[in-house]
Amino acid sequence: MSGFLDSIRCGDCECSAVDWGERRNTMASIAAGVLFFTGWWIIIDAAVKYPQQESFNHAYHACGVIATVAFLMINAVSNGQVRGDSYSEGCMGQTGARVWLFIGFMLAFGSLIASMWILFGGFVVPQKPVVYPGIAVFFQNAFIFFGGLVFKFGRTEDLWQ
Amino acid sequence: MAGIKALVALSFSGAIGLTFLLLGCALEQYGVYWPLFVLIFYVLSPIPYFIAKRISDDTDSASNACRELAYFFTTGIVVSAFGLPIILARAYLIKWGACGLVMAGNAVIFLTILGFFVVFGGGDDFSWEQW
Numbered sequence: 561m562s563g564f565l566d567s568i569r570c571g572d573c574e575c576s577a578v579d580w581g582e583r584r585n586t587m588a589s590i591a592a593g594v595l596f597f598t599g600w601w602i603i604i605d606a607a608v609k610y611p612q613q614e615s616f617n618h619a620y621h622a623c624g625v626i627a628t629v630a631f632l633m634i635n636a637v638s639n640g641q642v643r644g645d646s647y648s649e650g651c652m653g654q655t656g657a658r659v660w661l662f663i664g665f666m667l668a669f670g671s672l673i674a675s676m677w678i679l680f681g682g683f684v685v686p687q688k689p690v691v692y693p694g695i696a697v698f699f700q701n702a703f704i705f706f707g708g709l710v711f712k713f714g715r716t717e718d719l720w721q
Numbered sequence: 722m723a724g725i726k727a728l729v730a731l732s733f734s735g736a737i738g739l740t741f742l743l744l745g746c747a748l749e750q751y752g753v754y755w756p757l758f759v760l761i762f763y764v765l766s767p768i769p770y771f772i773a774k775r776i777s778d779d780t781d782s783a784s785n786a787c788r789e790l791a792y793f794f795t796t797g798i799v800v801s802a803f804g805l806p807i808i809l810a811r812a813y814l815i816k817w818g819a820c821g822l823v824m825a826g827n828a829v830i831f832l833t834i835l836g837f838f839v840v841f842g843g844g845d846d847f848s849w850e851q852w
Binding site for chain 2: 582585586588589590592593594596597598601604605608609638711715
């Protein structure tokens with residue numbers, strides 16, 4: 561009984577032309593794409609269901625926009641540029657890359673925190689009759705944030721050399 | 722060249738996918754044609770991959786990053802093709818049965834497009850002169 565799962569194999573993949581390292585980057589890109597765009601479709605859904613300003617204040621869209629800008633900033637610089645070991649310095653150099661990444665991560669964390677604030681401060685505490693737009697803002701920003709993280713850290717740059 | 726059989730099989734599955742999409746629009750109990758907007762996503766889905774392949778012809782550092790960006794956008798287009806019918810159904814523009822048919826059609830069409838790339842696009846002799 562204790563070893564009955566040993567003989568089950570998880571599907572030996574015969575695509576030996578592609579090694580695991582290269583597939584890791586592809587899988588990470590696809591996962592990041594699913595997360596990022598699911599986040600945006602969640603907020604589109606909330607905007608379609610509750611178009612009135614009273615049930616879904618349109619200013620709350622800014623949170624997702626800032627999260628998207630942060631995603632772009634984080635992924636615009638490679639880890640090699642931040643470490644300083646890439647042969648092309650880029651237009652700002654290593655320090656510029658670090659500052660850019662720092663600001664990008666601050667915007668990303670800030671938009672995630674802001675989405676939680678919107679959910680609790682704008683919907684839960686005032687006991688609004690419909691809480692779904694607040695939940696949608698929160699999940700949009702959570703998905704965009706994690707999509708950005710997966711795209712940034714899920715890919716290895718060793719394959720880029 | 723992988724052969725005629727693969728081509729016929731892929732065109733058959735493409736026809737089945739489009740049939741599902743059109744059933745979702747044209748059946749008597751549905752009758753609205755909003756779901757046809759997913760055709761835009763079908764057309765857009767191979768484009769990022771071709772752009773990335775065109776920009777970087779050999780496997781060097783920039784080409785891998787470009788390819789991964791293309792996968793990211795292609796995934797986004799596929800997700801959008803599934804998200805649009807759900808939003809149309811939640812807004813009561815189409816019925817949920819139509820939404821289900823459109824999503825089945827999406828799955829078949831995207832598997833067909835993937836099948837095209839697996840069967841025909843993977844060769845090293847892919848050249849732009851074919852087009």
